[in-house]
Amino acid sequence: MMKKTMPVDGKFELMALPYSDHALEPVVSAGTLGFHHGKHLQAYVNNLNAALPGSGLEGLALEDVVLKAQGGMLNNAGQILNHNLYFSQFRAPVPDNAPTGRLSDAIEAQFGSFEAFKEAFAQAGATLFGSGWVWLSADAQGHLLISQEPNAANPIQRGLCPLLTMDVWEHAYYLDYQNRRPDHLAALWQIIDWDVVAARYEQR
Numbered sequence: 001m002m003k004k005t006m007p008v009d010g011k012f013e014l015m016a017l018p019y020s021d022h023a024l025e026p027v028v029s030a031g032t033l034g035f036h037h038g039k040h041l042q043a044y045v046n047n048l049n050a051a052l053p054g055s056g057l058e059g060l061a062l063e064d065v066v067l068k069a070q071g072g073m074l075n076n077a078g079q080i081l082n083h084n085l086y087f088s089q090f091r092a093p094v095p096d097n098a099p100t101g102r103l104s105d106a107i108e109a110q111f112g113s114f115e116a117f118k119e120a121f122a123q124a125g126a127t128l129f130g131s132g133w134v135w136l137s138a139d140a141q142g143h144l145l146i147s148q149e150p151n152a153a154n155p156i157q158r159g160l161c162p163l164l165t166m167d168v169w170e171h172a173y174y175l176d177y178q179n180r181r182p183d184h185l186a187a188l189w190q191i192i193d194w195d196v197v198a199a200r201y202e203q204r
């Protein structure tokens with residue numbers, strides 16, 4: 001089961017990054033990270049906190065707000081959950097970065113090989129029209145699947161456990177890669193913290 005994110009004194013907090021602003025370079029620049037975390041994610045947090053009073057959803061975990069909210073509240077809550085999962089799955093670049101252990105076995109069983117998985121994931125990211133997120137999730141039986149989710153959607157809305165995600169909103173890459181979304185997604189494999197992803201798989 002995913003660890004839930006609770007509000008503190010009725011408000012959700014901007015997650016703290018588990019690395020420095022320059023740690024993900026050259027894959028993600030400090031400038032992109034600063035805007036993405038400090039401006040975009042902060043705005044989603046501020047918007048949700050402003051909308052919570054009187055909504056009937058006060059005091060719920062973020063994950064439960066995503067399951068119960070609608071409209072703008074759902075969009076802001078979904079974006080916070082998505083970005084929390086996204087920013088916490090990275091680390092400094094590693095050459096030949098790859099999963100190990102039971103998650104690696106599950107990826108090979110489901111997709112044939114890690115290379116075939118990366119190819120299918122990248123294809124899903126490149127072909128997602130407009131803004132959204134690409135996900136690797138596990139279902140209740142532990143089977144893995146790749147999905148494209150539009151806008152702020154999260155696989156928990158379909159009963160799945162989210163493991164890994166790539167943000168394909170332009171704000172995630174435009175400063176560094178301009179319109180070259182596939183190049184950005186290809187580079188992200190270097191900074192995936194597979195220990196974090198594997199822990200999500202084990203705790204699902």
Ligand code: MN
Pocket residue numbers: 036040083167169171172
């Ligand atoms: Mn984003």
